[in-house]
Amino acid sequence: MTASISPWDAIIGYLQSAGVQHLFGLPSDDLNIVASLPSSGMDFILCKDQRNAVFMSAGYALTTNQMSVCVVGKGPALSNTLTGLLEAKNLGAPLLLLALGTGGDKLGTRSFQEADQISLVKPLVKWAYRVEHVDRLVWAMERAAFLTINGAPGPVYIELPENLMDQPVPTELQFAPPEKLSCSPSLRELDAAWSIIETARKPLILVGGGMKSGTGDAIERFASQHGAALFATASGRSVINEDHALFCGVAGLYTDLSLRQIWNESDVVITLGSRLEETATFEWDILLQDTPLIQVNVELEDFAHEFRGIKLLGDGYAAVEQWLERRGQEPDEAWLETIGRCKQKAFSQRANYLEELKRAPGIHVPELLDMIQAEFPEDLVLLQENGLQDMWSYFYPYFRFASGSLSIVPSDQTSLGFGAAAALGASVATERPVVALVGDGAFNLFCSDFMTAVQYQIPVIYLVLNNGGYGWLQNQMNYKHISGQDFPFVSEAVKTGIQIPQYEFVESLAIRSKGEAREQLQLAWQKYKENKLVVVEVFADLADVHEKISHVYGDFPLYEQQASKN
Incomplete structure (x- = not known):
């Protein structure tokens, strides 16, 4: 007789191999997951609301830059997660949502809490998959974990039908933990962008939330090498040390009035890892009427086509490292003075306003x-x-x-x-x-x-x-x-x-x-x-x-x- 384990044992075993230490959520009524947890060493944070559970899981993922896991039941339990998935997708949070689903033997019979869950979540995740056979369980887990951290990070959904969770899974399982891949833009794309960058006298770099998965100071070094003003989107903040001499604040809606001049005078804008949503591009139709735009993203759908310019498909850090090896012109002293003067004005106005508030x-x-x-x-x-x-x-x-x-x-x-x-x-x-x-x-x-x-x-x-x-x-x-x-x-x-x-x-x-x-x-x-x-x-x-x-x-x-x- 072949030795076997439960599907939840297999899932927990895979998550252990992937380095997962915490789960968030509210399990289904059968509570089968509970029997698989004690020997795993994982902590299951039981939440009171599924929406909050996904928010917590997203906060965990954004703090660690690693996959987080959320577990919920079926029907309304799953529908309660949709707002959380909407946030996770737009934030690029690497999150795996595991939800119970109506068994295949009962689909279409108006079974208790039956819902077309795949259709509900599909617009909000990178991949949605319903596991119909235990032979596909580990494969689904491996693919989900791979997709959630690669490309533009984001949420992935796995549905576990009730009748599947009663079937035995062979014990001879070999788990493949997810591997993080990276890709550089093509040499042709890098050259096309460089032809603009190397002659620019007033460059500006905008760092988006897509750059949070990287580390190091390559962006700051690139900005210093070319004398580029540094801005971030709201979600891209803390990628750059904001005490850096060239950092000038948050783009678009949140740009301090004293710093708008930098956008207005820039002669090229390089965006790294940003979807250029409306808050980041507020007033760009006025400030950047004729300014060339260079966009670097790892996902095709993240490029903004309402702005003309050059698009590079690949990792922003890889692009910056490539450009760092090339030598352009020395930073423009007049541009550096403009940046410094605008920043000084912004800090001075802040100090004056704080002094005013004292009274x-x-x-x-x-x-x-x-x-x-x-x-x-x-x-x-x-x-x-x-x-x-x-x-x-x-x-x-x-x-x-x-x-x-x-x-x-x-x-x-x-x-x-x-x-x-x-x-x-x-x-x-x-x-x-x-x-x-x-x-x-x-x-x-x-x-x-x-x-x-x-x-x-x-x-x-x-x-x-x-x-x-x-x-x-x-x-x-x-x-x-x-x-x-x-x-x-x-x-x-x-x-x-x-x-x-x-x-x-x-x-x-x-x-x-x-x-x-x-x-x-x-x-x-x-x-x-x-x-x-x-x-x-x-x-x-x-x-x-x-x-x-x-x-x-x-x-x-x-x-x-x-x-x-x-």
């Missing part, structure tokens, strides 16, 4: 960010939402990510609650301090899994900016002069304080004024070092908004030219 009552987010920068370690992992007040952290130089730090933000989908939940995954993944800057709306949406942090003793510092509800919608209503009596997106009742469950593991603090802010942040850090979950409620003023966000029109602010006329 204003209450606590303001720029002041809070300044204190975070001073009181918390440089190597922190900062998770952010994309709400009205927490968006201040996107605006360099109000916050800077030094060498060794990590920024994790929602994708251009900006799913509410992502940063709050992903912070737990990040904390599980790293020994570095994890701080989440979130609004009260996002925090309340996440709160079903607050108990998960308590149960598994996951330390995080939550800085919850309480503006009384959904500030972005209220700010837009105010801008359009619409009466809000029938549509109260914020309320003073909410601003009386959020309800934080009381546990020994939880430390609850509050900041209502600038006078107590630094002391409370210092206390928060002290309690975090004692391995506590710290929630600091910061009472925010709805009017505390960056100047570029003050003129709201739908999802985006008005262009500067339009705003100045209003």
Whole structure:
């Protein structure tokens, strides 16, 4: 008689061989996975909400640059993950989602919780596959793991039919852990781009989230060699040491007004690992009307075709390393002076604004960010939402990510609650301090899994900016002069304080004024070092908004030219 193991034993065995140490999720009712876990040494973080489970798994993946794994049941359990998959796909998070499915013997019979799960997830993942026979189980796992980390990283889906999970799997299994591949653009593509780069006098480099899977300082060295201004997309922050002399901030919507001149005067823009979504290219139709664009991406579908220029298919780091071996012109001193002058103006305006805020009552987010920068370690992992007040952290130089730090933000989908939940995954993944800057709306949406942090003793510092509800919608209503009596997106009742469950593991603090802010942040850090979950409620003023966000029109602010006329 041939020895055999269960399908879950085979899955867990493969995940062990791939180096997986943690699982996130909420298993199906049969609980078969539970019997396979004790001997594996893996930790299964049981979540209360499947959406949060995928967010946590994405936070883990983005912190480690390794595949993370999420396990859920079928039907509505799977449909609850869709928002998380949407974020994971747009963030490029290498994530494997394993879900139970209706058995093949019951498909089409209106079986309990039967759903066409492949059709639901297929638009949101790199590959979706239903395992119909145990002989394909290990093959499916190997292919899924390979795809999730190669090319542009992203989520992959494996469906496990119920009747499959009762079948025996032979024990003589040989696992092939996933291998990370890389590819360089062709010599023809590199030469075509170089013909523009070598003659450029005012180059600009934009670093996207697709560059986070690499390491080293090749991009900084390339920028220094050519005197190129360095910018990042929101998701590409922390790839570059933001204390670098040539770093100038975040592209598009989040570019400081003092730094727009750099975009306007650049004579070539090189984008590395960016899909060039709308937030990154805000105002480009004005600022880059005739500027050539060089795009480098590992996936064909990531190229933006609304911009003319040269496209290179391959790894951005490989392209940069190739260009570093070639010598172009020496950096243009006048261009370096322009970069330095614009940066000095941005930092000066920040200093003046902080000085102005000292005379204003209450606590303001720029002041809070300044204190975070001073009181918390440089190597922190900062998770952010994309709400009205927490968006201040996107605006360099109000916050800077030094060498060794990590920024994790929602994708251009900006799913509410992502940063709050992903912070737990990040904390599980790293020994570095994890701080989440979130609004009260996002925090309340996440709160079903607050108990998960308590149960598994996951330390995080939550800085919850309480503006009384959904500030972005209220700010837009105010801008359009619409009466809000029938549509109260914020309320003073909410601003009386959020309800934080009381546990020994939880430390609850509050900041209502600038006078107590630094002391409370210092206390928060002290309690975090004692391995506590710290929630600091910061009472925010709805009017505390960056100047570029003050003129709201739908999802985006008005262009500067339009705003100045209003």
